[in-house]
Amino acid sequence: MADLFATDDSEKPLDANAPLADRLRPRTLDEVVGQDHLTGPEGAIGRQVAAGKLSSLILWGPPGTGKTTTARLLADAVGLRFLSISAVFSGVADLKKAFAEARDHARLGQRTLLFVDEIHRFNRAQQDGFLPYVEDGTVTLVGATTENPSFELNAALLSRAQVLILNRLDANALETLLARAEALEGRPLPLDPDARAALIASADGDGRFLLNQAETLFSVTLPAPLDPAGLSALLHRRVAVYDKDREGHYNLISALHKAMRGSDPQASLYYLARMLTAGEEPLYVLRRIVRFASEDIGLADPQALVQCLAAKDTYEFLGSPEGELAIVQACLYCATAPKSNAAYKAQKAAWRSAKETGSLMPPRNILNAPTKLMKQIGYGKxxxxxHDTDEGFSGDNYWPEEMRPETYYTPVERGFEKRIAERLAYWGELREKKQR
Known part of the structure; x- marks a missing residue:
């Protein structure tokens, strides 16, 4: 069985047959690209290195942004022994072994930086197992995660570690990686300027992916530099990073909701496309749009809900990809409709009032009286x-005797609700006249 533990190999000579990404791995923190906000003199990492003392850290960032490399270089920079484990392949026995090794080295005066890749994959009990060893200084813990630590890591562990956010690599950082790759290979990539820009864009901020693609390009012999179409034909398109049950899923559906609420159909379509092209279940997205039609439009445009339900029927009838156009139509309708959350606010207020007032009896005059006894005690009297009034409005009191009338629903002065507001005002005047 292969050893689950990796120790520092930063001093090993470069293997000419190693993957390009490994051969280009930075040897100092200064060489890490795209994370100057952390590694620079004023950054959290830069300050700790300058002080020669490292606290436990959680490195949170997308794939290919340098989390593992940064941890390894941190150990070198402050003189700690580097020990690495992966939460994917390790269990409790492996953790115990790592802690025992760290304790043995501590007795010899050598402190250990324990790097835990994919730390969010350890369950809560396993995460608790780190606490005593972090607290007594047996290890300086550096965990790496692509998931939001607030959701995936124990509060106790988070309280003992500083969370540092690594940025998705921007175009300048990715261009720097390509330039280093070309310098190492001693030749330029076989791409025209537009294809080079397309290659950088396709990486989606992932430096490792970019270098793997560059390695493929270096491995082929081409008669002329590729244009974007030629590049697309040669390389597979990168699938967007998107986990349906994790933070990216919730971030995008939140962005779609906010863009529709902000009446920006262009941004709404963008986030809708991000989700559907990444493989999100179309009916999940449509359910959220239906909810939006009630929560953020309501009676300002009653047709919004109708449009959304029609889109649901259309999608179920046609399926993908034809039915997705109906989802687009519903999204655009909602984004461009007048907005009101009056119904949403009315629901919350009415629900709260119902819970507070309990089981109050409605006034007897509006209750049916199917029996003689019920008539005798005043039901329906x-x-x-x-419909027997000239205005079609009686102005009766419909509230329990022990309760004052409440106002839950207040329509806005937009869309169809403006007409509703006029009706309510008219009925309010009639009610006052009839009660005089």
């Missing part, structure tokens, strides 16, 4: 039948 003096009920005002609205």
């Amino acid at each position: 003096d009920y005002g039948y609205d």
